[in-house]
Amino acid sequence: MELLRTPPPKERADAARNRAAILNAAERLFAERGVEAVSMDRVAAAAGVGKGTLFRRFGDKAGLAVALLDARERVLQEAILSGPTPLGPGAPEAERLVAFADAYLDYAVAYLPLVRMSETASPGARYRIGAYRFWHRHVAILLPDAADPEYTAHALLASLEAEHLTALLPELGEERVRAGVRRLWSETGRSPRRV
Missing domain, CATH: 1.10.10.60 (Homeodomain-like)
Incomplete structure (x- = not known):
């Protein structure tokens, strides 16, 4: 990392x-x-x-959004690398997955318009942002028993995508979205390996 x-x-x-x-x-x-x-x-x-x-x-404005988000993303990255458990090292992978999802949701909801702009500036922009590569690698590492950790990490991160959250939050409310994300990430983290 x-x-x-x-x-x-x-x-x-x-x-x-x-x-x-x-x-x-x-x-x-x-x-x-x-x-x-x-x-x-x-x-x-x-x-x-x-x-x-x-x-x-x-x-452009999306580049400006990325720069504004950089300091906030670095705080989350530091917490992942050396912060207290369960977000930081030391907890079981499944617990760290859910802790990451919770922490990322806190960040995304707080800065949703900026995150959305940075992710949707052009087709595939989200996947070119350095922070996304960090999040993806972190999640993939926490999925050692998944048949395809790389794909599963992308699939889980899709549930936290800003455009997705922008659509769901007004319809379902933050509490319901958080509960659904926790359930999805928790169940995926506990799933036995499938070949």
Whole structure:
């Protein structure tokens, strides 16, 4: 799992200031107006940077969403790697699976518009995000008895996909969605190996 974490690149002081100004402005505007209602032009103006700086650094609004989520994802990754059980090491795989699903749901629900934007920017965007590769590897490792841990990890993670949650939460409510996710992940984690 250590290989899946990459340190952030070194940057010049002015670039770091611009990045911080952009992320602060975007976070404030997204919270005030909603992600969909904020244009990249508005973010650049609020950050006091040129549009070119913003687009070169983040590419588009989805790239900006990924950058805003990065710090929050790193907190969850650290908890998985070295936090207390059952999310962190030391608990049985089945317990860690459910703990991960719960923790990921906390993160996804809290930042759902940003997670959704980062995952749906283009076809397959979700699977190219570095954090997704980390989540997938973690879940696959926790499925040693599955006939195909790699596929099963993708299938379980599909239940946490932002577009899916966006559709289900208003219809079923958060409590019911959480109970369903826990049940699915728990049953999958306890299932005996099938050849």
